[in-house]
Amino acid sequence: MLTIALPKGRIADETLDRFEKAFGEKFVFEDRKLILEKSGFKFLNVRNQDVPTYVMHGAADLGVVGLDVLEEKEYDLIKLLDLKLGRCKVAFGLRAGEKLNFDKSKITIATKHEKIAKKYFEQKAMAVEIIKLYGSIELAPLVGLCDCIVDIVETGETMKQNGLEVGPTIMETTAHLIANKNSFYAKKDLIFDLKDKLEKYL
Numbered sequence: 001m002l003t004i005a006l007p008k009g010r011i012a013d014e015t016l017d018r019f020e021k022a023f024g025e026k027f028v029f030e031d032r033k034l035i036l037e038k039s040g041f042k043f044l045n046v047r048n049q050d051v052p053t054y055v056m057h058g059a060a061d062l063g064v065v066g067l068d069v070l071e072e073k074e075y076d077l078i079k080l081l082d083l084k085l086g087r088c089k090v091a092f093g094l095r096a097g098e099k100l101n102f103d104k105s106k107i108t109i110a111t112k113h114e115k116i117a118k119k120y121f122e123q124k125a126m127a128v129e130i131i132k133l134y135g136s137i138e139l140a141p142l143v144g145l146c147d148c149i150v151d152i153v154e155t156g157e158t159m160k161q162n163g164l165e166v167g168p169t170i171m172e173t174t175a176h177l178i179a180n181k182n183s184f185y186a187k188k189d190l191i192f193d194l195k196d197k198l199e200k201y202l
């Protein structure tokens with residue numbers, strides 16, 4: 001049995017579609033159930049940001065999560081396979097017409113991706129103030145909470161509709177299949193078999 005933590009929403013749905021293609025049967029969470037057990041798999045329906053936590057602690061052998069979320073958590077996990085779904089980037093958002101002013105003594109940034117933003121500026125040896133938010137990040141610069149934001153951009157439509165422009169990209173991200181280190185050694189054959197089957201449907 002392999003236990004796999006999936007992030008609620010479209011990435012989970014698309015991952016289960018891949019399993020359907022690879023194994024020829026349907027995998028669907030029933031109503032409000034958070035566990036789906038079928039044909040040797042136990043899928044867990046968890047919050048996006050909790051996926052690495054379940055895998056790190058061994059409550060799940062495997063997980064599916066965006067590289068950006070993985071980078072934020074800084075856990076020691078194995079990246080097994082790029083599933084090539086949930087493609088987007090982590091980028092700056094600036095008020096239309098403004099540029100990132102690297103000469104300013106202190107830039108204030110609002111973001112859900114605190115560590116990614118912090119690392120970016122550490123590499124430039126710049127002092128920044130980071131304000132952690134949990135959603136609707138694009139609102140923050142419009143009401144003077146910050147100078148700019150760091151957020152997920154897929155189509156760029158959310159920024160555009162809120163008077164922001166997409167600035168420099170910090171990282172590209174896609175959903176990856178990740179593994180707990182102990183599970184990887186203990187269940188190597190099962191895991192490699194799954195990886196090979198999923199790889200055919202990328």
Ligand SMILES: Nc1ncnc2c1ncn2[C@@H]1O[C@H](COP(=O)(O)OP(=O)(O)OP(=O)(O)O)[C@@H](O)[C@H]1O
Pocket residue numbers: 008009011047048049065066067068069086087088135152153154155173174175
């Ligand atoms: N257009 C998109 N918007 C947001 N996230 C995307 C998009 N495309 C892909 N992703 C991936 O999905 C992840 C975010 O998923 P979701 O929006 O469900 O997360 P969240 O709002 O941070 O989580 P939660 O709702 O659990 O708080 C991102 O971190 C990224 O890896």
Ligand SMILES: O=P(O)(O)OC[C@H]1O[C@H](OP(=O)(O)OP(=O)(O)O)[C@H](O)[C@@H]1O
Pocket residue numbers: 134135136137138151152153154155156157158159
């Ligand atoms: O470039 P786009 O295609 O417009 O997509 C990007 C938007 O989608 C995400 O928000 P989400 O819907 O997850 O809401 P939240 O982060 O504000 O909770 C992300 O935080 C951006 O706001």
